[in-house]
Amino acid sequence: MTIVYLIRHSVKLSKKNLINSKLEDKNLYDEKTSLSVIGEKRAEILSNKSIFDDIDIIYSSNMVRSIQTAKYLANRLNLNINVDERLNERRYGIANSEAYPDWFTRQYKYPDFKTVNGESQNDVFKRVYECLNEILNKNENKKIAIFSHGYAITFLLLKWCKLENINEERKLTLSYKNKIVMDKVINAPEVFKLTFDKNKIKSIELIEFDDLPFEHGGI
Secondary structure, three states, rough: OOEEEEEOOOEEEHHHOOOOOOOOOHHHHHHHOOEOOHHHHHHHHHHHHHHOOOOOEEEEEHHHHHHHHHHHHHHHHHOEEEEEEHHHHOOOOOOOOOOOOHHHHHHHHHOOOOOOOOOHHOOOOOOHHHHHHHHHHOOOOOEEEEEEHHHHHHHHHOOEEEEEEEEEOOOEEEEEOOOOEEEEOOOOOOOEEEEEEEEEEEEEEEEOOOOOOOOOOOO
């Protein structure tokens, strides 16, 4: 069996904290923004969890906050971080919240919905799933940590999970084999444990930690 931990990055620095920032472009800000001070602390707490003691290999998107979250585990285990941009967050494009005030729920309910120059759920899923399959093929029977992002992870999970509900408060309800896997707003960080037999999914589990209570991560 191959174990994959899908890990959403820790809390990122809010744009409102960047006075006179030149990061007006949301896509550029999303790529370059770092973790907040709280985010750094939470990433370090996460890295010390015993479930990660025997991780064999680490992957991350190329976005700053994802690598910054992964670095603590990589340092503890003396592992390198394999960076792959296919694990990046959904590209936002040009905002159209005025035309689609329900844009957040719409992107989950309608897999091809996207903004101008942005990515749809299907667009993101295709690249992330392609990357995951390559990782599985190269690392059979290993334990793998993949650091990525809220949309990228949840869009991937919809490959196997049923979308039970999504609301404008960003509470997401997913089920797998008629069992609720997630019923909340995604945390920062967040950890999903996926078990594979070769490339076939066998189980999906949300792992939560008492010392990492909910902290909004900007999704």
